[in-house]
Amino acid sequence: MTQKPCPWTGERVFEIRRALGRRLKEAGIQEAEIEARHMLGAVLDEWPDPDLRLDKTGAQALEAMVLRREAREPLSHILGAWGFWSLDLAVSKDVLTPRPETERLIEIALGHLGQGPLKILDLGTGSGAILLSLLQERPDAMGLAVDRSPAALQTAMQNAQSLKLDTRTMFVEGDWDAALPHGPFDLVVSNPPYIAHDEIATLEPEVRRYEPVLALDGGMDGLDAYRAILPLLPHYIKPGGAFVLEIGADQGAAVSDMAQAQAGLGDICVSQDLGGRDRVVSGLCN
Ligand SMILES: C[S@@+](CC[C@H](N)C(=O)[O-])C[C@H]1O[C@@H](n2cnc3c(N)ncnc32)[C@H](O)[C@@H]1O
Secondary structure: OOOOOOOOOOOOOHHHHHHHHHHHHHHOOOHHHHHHHHHHHHHHHOOOOOHHHHHHHHHHHHHHHHHHOOOOOOOOHHHEEEOOOOOOEEHHHOOOOOOOOOHHHHHHHHHHHOOOOOOEEEOOOOOOOHHHHHHOOOOOEEHHHHOHHHHHHHHHHHHHHHOOHHHHHEEEOOOOOOOHHOOEEEEEEEEOOOOOOHHHHOOOOOHHHHHHHHHEEEEOOOOOHHHHHHHHHHHHEEEEHHHHHHHHOOOOOHHHHHHHHOOEEEEEEEEOOOOOOOEEEEEEOO
């Protein structure tokens, strides 16, 4: 049986980029051009002379990536890494790929941090994106990361080590209340699962097929995690300390109502992401 030649072998980089963009577009990928650049960048050591031709090894590596992407596997899983805030994070099938909207949570959280030394708690840390970004910004802080998924915690630990933040980070495997013996904290942050259960089946294939259900499923109305986390906050947070939670775009009123109804939570504020959608609920513990 004769093997089909790999389509990119001997082709010039600038031609490949165009053809790759077209192929990804046909597969239904929205940001096809940008992704084509990322994939090419991953098989080339540095961005080359556009006339350079791809050798057989590079061409095969690229084709393997394209086939995975055409099957709608997320680019982040294919590359094994993703940018968030100022960090380059390892990601895997066991963690949610950190989203740009979550950077809004980082901005708001930084605004709540007073003088150090500080203790920060991240509930549902996943890749560690939130906590590690805050620790990177604040060398006077230490943090504790909780997740129920041991595999996610492994990825978060790997990220803490490669960013040299592991000496300031502790990891606890368990449910939302697992860090109670380690408090109190100056700041509690969380991006919990908040998609309504039935909505998951309607999401893009990259999300519904490849991202961990534990990171997505917020129960019948998407609010289960907030119902569990909010009553814990007065026990977790020092008087005058703050909480910052990511929310779904239609959950601002429900989550802030719940936060107000919980003892000691005040100054509740709903903030929007760059797209103008409600994205963060924050407040203080009096
Ligand atoms: C939406 S992801 C957020 C990941 C990361 N913080 C980020 O923003 O990219 C939610 C995380 O919460 C974790 N999680 C879900 N239910 C949990 C529970 N009951 N207790 C602790 N962690 C939980 C999931 O494993 C997942 O890593």
